[in-house]
Amino acid sequence: MASRDEHLTNQTRVLAEEFFAEGSVHKRWEIGQLLRSSRYCEFFEAAERGGKKENALCKKIPFKELDSFQKKNVTSEIQVIKKITRADKLHRCQHIIEVYVNGDDLLMILERLTGEDLFDRLSKAEGGLSEDEVRSHAKIMLEALILLQQLGCAHRNIKPEVFKFSRPDELGELRMSDFSFGYQSDNPNKLIKQLCGTPPYLPPEICRNQFYKPVLADMWSFGASLYVLFSGTFPFGSGDKLDPLFNRIQNAQPSFSGSKWKSISEPAKDLICKLLKKEPEERLSAAEAVDSPFIRYATLRQRFRYAQIKVIAMNRLMQFLVEDAEPTGLADTNEVPSLPKEVLSPKALPAKTETTITEGAAKSRFSKAAGALFTEGSVHERWDVDEKVLGKGAFGEVVTGRAKDNPEVQVAIKNMRLRGVPEEQLALFEGECASLRLLCDMDKSHRLLHAYEVSEHNNTLSIVLELCRGGPLFDRIVKKGTYSEMDAARDLRKMLEDIKFLHSIGIAHRDIKPENFMFTKEGVSQLKLIDFGFAIYSDDPEHMVNDFLGTIQYLPPEIVRRQWYQPKKADIWSLGVVVYVMFSGRFPFGNAMGKNVEMLFQRIVRKEPDFRGGAWVHVSESCKDLVRWMLNKNPRLRPTAEEALKHPWLRSTELSTQSLKASVDELQAFQIRSKFRVALFRMVALRNIGGAIYDVSQQRSSEESSKSTEPKSEGSATEKPADQDVNKPASEETV
Numbered sequence: 001m002a003s004r005d006e007h008l009t010n011q012t013r014v015l016a017e018e019f020f021a022e023g024s025v026h027k028r029w030e031i032g033q034l035l036r037s038s039r040y041c042e043f044f045e046a047a048e049r050g051g052k053k054e055n056a057l058c059k060k061i062p063f064k065e066l067d068s069f070q071k072k073n074v075t076s077e078i079q080v081i082k083k084i085t086r087a088d089k090l091h092r093c094q095h096i097i098e099v100y101v102n103g104d105d106l107l108m109i110l111e112r113l114t115g116e117d118l119f120d121r122l123s124k125a126e127g128g129l130s131e132d133e134v135r136s137h138a139k140i141m142l143e144a145l146i147l148l149q150q151l152g153c154a155h156r157n158i159k160p161e162v163f164k165f166s167r168p169d170e171l172g173e174l175r176m177s178d179f180s181f182g183y184q185s186d187n188p189n190k191l192i193k194q195l196c197g198t199p200p201y202l203p204p205e206i207c208r209n210q211f212y213k214p215v216l217a218d219m220w221s222f223g224a225s226l227y228v229l230f231s232g233t234f235p236f237g238s239g240d241k242l243d244p245l246f247n248r249i250q251n252a253q254p255s256f257s258g259s260k261w262k263s264i265s266e267p268a269k270d271l272i273c274k275l276l277k278k279e280p281e282e283r284l285s286a287a288e289a290v291d292s293p294f295i296r297y298a299t300l301r302q303r304f305r306y307a308q309i310k311v312i313a314m315n316r317l318m319q320f321l322v323e324d325a326e327p328t329g330l331a332d333t334n335e336v337p338s339l340p341k342e343v344l345s346p347k348a349l350p351a352k353t354e355t356t357i358t359e360g361a362a363k364s365r366f367s368k369a370a371g372a373l374f375t376e377g378s379v380h381e382r383w384d385v386d387e388k389v390l391g392k393g394a395f396g397e398v399v400t401g402r403a404k405d406n407p408e409v410q411v412a413i414k415n416m417r418l419r420g421v422p423e424e425q426l427a428l429f430e431g432e433c434a435s436l437r438l439l440c441d442m443d444k445s446h447r448l449l450h451a452y453e454v455s456e457h458n459n460t461l462s463i464v465l466e467l468c469r470g471g472p473l474f475d476r477i478v479k480k481g482t483y484s485e486m487d488a489a490r491d492l493r494k495m496l497e498d499i500k501f502l503h504s505i506g507i508a509h510r511d512i513k514p515e516n517f518m519f520t521k522e523g524v525s526q527l528k529l530i531d532f533g534f535a536i537y538s539d540d541p542e543h544m545v546n547d548f549l550g551t552i553q554y555l556p557p558e559i560v561r562r563q564w565y566q567p568k569k570a571d572i573w574s575l576g577v578v579v580y581v582m583f584s585g586r587f588p589f590g591n592a593m594g595k596n597v598e599m600l601f602q603r604i605v606r607k608e609p610d611f612r613g614g615a616w617v618h619v620s621e622s623c624k625d626l627v628r629w630m631l632n633k634n635p636r637l638r639p640t641a642e643e644a645l646k647h648p649w650l651r652s653t654e655l656s657t658q659s660l661k662a663s664v665d666e667l668q669a670f671q672i673r674s675k676f677r678v679a680l681f682r683m684v685a686l687r688n689i690g691g692a693i694y695d696v697s698q699q700r701s702s703e704e705s706s707k708s709t710e711p712k713s714e715g716s717a718t719e720k721p722a723d724q725d726v727n728k729p730a731s732e733e734t735v
Helices: 004-019 068-087 118-124 131-150 214-231 242-251 266-275 286-290 297-303 306-320 359-373 423-442 473-480 485-504 567-584 594-606 614-618 621-630 641-645 661-689 696-701 703-709
Strands: 029-037 042-048 056-062 096-102 105-111 163-165 174-176 383-393 396-403 406-417 451-457 460-466 517-519 527-529
Touching: 004 068, 004 096, 029 056, 068 096, 068 105, 068 131, 118 163, 118 214, 131 163, 131 174, 131 214, 131 266, 131 286, 214 266, 214 286, 266 286, 359 423, 359 451, 383 406, 423 451, 423 460, 473 517, 473 567, 473 661, 485 527, 485 567, 485 621, 485 641, 567 614, 567 621, 567 641, 567 661, 614 661, 621 641
Parallel strands: none
Antiparallel strands: 029 042, 042 056, 056 105, 096 105, 163 174, 383 396, 396 406, 406 460, 451 460, 517 527
């Protein structure tokens, strides 16, 4: 017969699953001093022997001393936190590391959050937290609640104290902790009856001792927490006697009088009111709350501080906007790729931080990223470099060249300086090299842009690429003059197949737009996806990021909202915009420059694409259905590239061959407007930075003068070099 110790061990092994650890906790962990204790558990410092995890927390629970109700709570806590640890890719919650059994004690090794909690942060803030700070914290709190609700879990003790920062310094991230009252059920409508939580944050249904839905109780508690973060007071007061408090919770309304509330926006108050609804079913869910005007649109107004962005962008424009070396038009601006993090913060902009990278460190870093593509020595040893400059930008230039051993092989050579370049940009260079290396290994049929080599010499990074001379897709359509649905389906199939291939090997492009689909040569040739300057690799199919970059008209709602997002799903949205423009000659949500960018972003988030009138009259409903699918605002409902390729419109063999004259005419007008916008943007830049645009020939003839007069940037940002693409037309604004 199994002993009591063996019975507890077996129970815990089944309960904790992969988090259960055999043997003694002391074999792997050094248990330190007692941090705090309660009636039912003690918390100790813990450090992994060998130093891999120096900051951990050991929660010791005297399991044999607990009654059946308390044991059930412990079981539920482990069920909840293990589900969270598996699914929490954004790391919005405290994670579990291991579970041990030591005699009659159950020991949980948890991630240790060493920073202060939100209530402490509020207490230390002179004059309280600002609305921007509360908004930022609230969004993270809601993201944690969304995760719980997606997993069928509830916290049941939501309050500012359970949200702690991972570190005590400014790098600390806010995370939900303490799942002692955690609840899990596969039935989202299941009602329970259990009095637990902290009295000032309890909802009316618990105060009445009624059956309730734990998820909806969490939303009330979040609303009460939000009230506290704004005002420093409880919405219904507090006190030693519970009956008067519970009576106020059930019958009173939260007050927004007083000097503190005068400075708080109406959207903030409205959100609190919609959370503190006495009727549980009328409360917002976490997903609805994160989509509220306070979190969503007010955030946009604060984040995109256009006056500062304008100063930064215009001061950098002299680096990006240059005259084309050929008389055919404007070179690609290749645009500011990412709104500086400082612009997204209410704090003042710091000075630009530059990175000093040594020759040896650069070679080691980029040879590792480029792998077999990396070649020792100077690029001039293997390639004859022409004087012809295709483009010049902030960190270098793109020139044409030929292979010394085979002059018929024409290439584009990107030479990018590394000295004094921001770390964010070095990371982009590194990501591009890694993506090109993977493409070189996997793309044996050369369906995408081909890279010949990567080298580093004298603190200059050189990437030798295939030269595409056939021009972009839209120019080819306009030049041809006729374009049918059958032609469009053929081109879209090729674009989707390229993206499907990229995604299948773990790469997301992150800057899908018409200019990045180029033909290899004039006449009949292959359409290729180019420009991997923003590309990112991950072997996790559900990898998520929160980088704010891309071309603004092609950004999906999740990026505009500054949410964590799957870059592969963002690629599909951007391609949907490309297809919409291809048929209509217009952006689905309008265009914008300067202060109108905020309105564009609001339309991207709110508005549905319009398929009425104009060139759309002549386009089939099946085609429109595919574009709507690709432009689904919910990324989870948006197709993958593989799913989109299975759409009936793309699989049909009976598509119309009749020319869509209206679409071609509109597309031609679109191309003209695009070039005019860039020219206008250049003119505005000249007015703002006092003639900072210069052409290539002037720069070559007076290089020293240019260096001495080059203005300094106002703030740090990740910059995409103007030499990123080859032979591309003038582009829209990129962030």
